Amino acid sequence: MTTTLSDEQIASFRERGYLQLDAITSAEEVERLRGIFDRLFAERAGWEKGRSFDLAGSDEADKTPVLPQILNPIEFAPELGDTQFRVNALAIARQLLGPTAEPWFEHAIFKPAHFGAPTPWHQDEAHRYDPGMDYEQLSIWMPLQPATVENGCMQYIPGSNRGPILEHRSLGGDPRKSALECIGDFDSAAAEPCPLPPGGAAIHHCRTLHGASANTTDIPRRAYILAFRSAPVPSANREMYPWLVGKTTPAAERAEAWRKRGGPLGRGARRIGEFTRSFAGKVKRRVRRILGN
Numbered sequence: 001m002t003t004t005l006s007d008e009q010i011a012s013f014r015e016r017g018y019l020q021l022d023a024i025t026s027a028e029e030v031e032r033l034r035g036i037f038d039r040l041f042a043e044r045a046g047w048e049k050g051r052s053f054d055l056a057g058s059d060e061a062d063k064t065p066v067l068p069q070i071l072n073p074i075e076f077a078p079e080l081g082d083t084q085f086r087v088n089a090l091a092i093a094r095q096l097l098g099p100t101a102e103p104w105f106e107h108a109i110f111k112p113a114h115f116g117a118p119t120p121w122h123q124d125e126a127h128r129y130d131p132g133m134d135y136e137q138l139s140i141w142m143p144l145q146p147a148t149v150e151n152g153c154m155q156y157i158p159g160s161n162r163g164p165i166l167e168h169r170s171l172g173g174d175p176r177k178s179a180l181e182c183i184g185d186f187d188s189a190a191a192e193p194c195p196l197p198p199g200g201a202a203i204h205h206c207r208t209l210h211g212a213s214a215n216t217t218d219i220p221r222r223a224y225i226l227a228f229r230s231a232p233v234p235s236a237n238r239e240m241y242p243w244l245v246g247k248t249t250p251a252a253e254r255a256e257a258w259r260k261r262g263g264p265l266g267r268g269a270r271r272i273g274e275f276t277r278s279f280a281g282k283v284k285r286r287v288r289r290i291l292g293n
């Protein structure tokens with residue numbers, strides 16, 4: 001199954017900033033992905049590396065997350081590399097961003113049943129930590145069960161992709177919260193919800209204002225997002241956004257601590273150290289037994 005956008009769809013994306021597709025992959029693949037997602041979120045995969053975190057809550061180990069997210073889940077489930085979703089998404093990204101479009105990052109979001117928090121209104125471009133670089137970016141958002149207004153489907157402000165980056169701040173003004181919220185001037189009453197069947201897709205430009213409601217239903221709302229960008233070019237006009245200056249999240253601190261401990265190499269070295277110590281302990285105990293003390 002391959003997906004190609006029509007000229008009409010491409011024109012609509014440029015005008016309105018988003019597109020809605022009924023299917024970007026098969027029902028079988030969605031079911032397989034749901035199993036992988038449920039395992040990754042149950043394990044909180046990537047917690048110690050700061051890859052797994054609570055987007056909207058306090059993000060502490062002993063607190064139940066209200067909007068858990070895993071950045072680059074493919075690191076923890078390599079089988080995610082082999083999907084029709086990925087193939088179709090790249091083809092669509094190249095239609096919309098041009099032939100230089102490349103996969104950039106991906107994330108998995110789990111909005112828990114009954115208490116999953118709303119996703120605040122934001123523009124993805126407001127999250128960029130790379131001043132001095134310019135590129136176009138889009139995200140392809142696929143739900144792994146029906147996405148409805150009641151469980152937190154995407155909602156978009158049409159045409160906001162053609163406007164400027166509006167002012168943002170950390171959610172609730174708390175720089176320890178990972179999520180950003182737009183506090184600029186826009187009309188949230190103009191929002192258009194984008195309900196989808198499982199395996200459908202909502203595609204949005206990095207400037208398109210978007211958000212989602214809380215999950216008030218009995219089923220968790222899982223979404224798999226692939227982000228793409230055009231070839232980056234240096235740009236003197238691109239400065240660091242003021243709302244990112246001094247932002248320190250618990251996830252960033254965990255990532256930093258992980259790097260300081262040596263990352264995956266450090267973990268390997270620690271394991272070898274533990275093994276050597278336990279082996280040495282066993283030898284010592286055996287020698288003592290043999291010697292009778």
Ligand code: NI
Pocket residue numbers: 122123124210
């Ligand atoms: Ni977003």
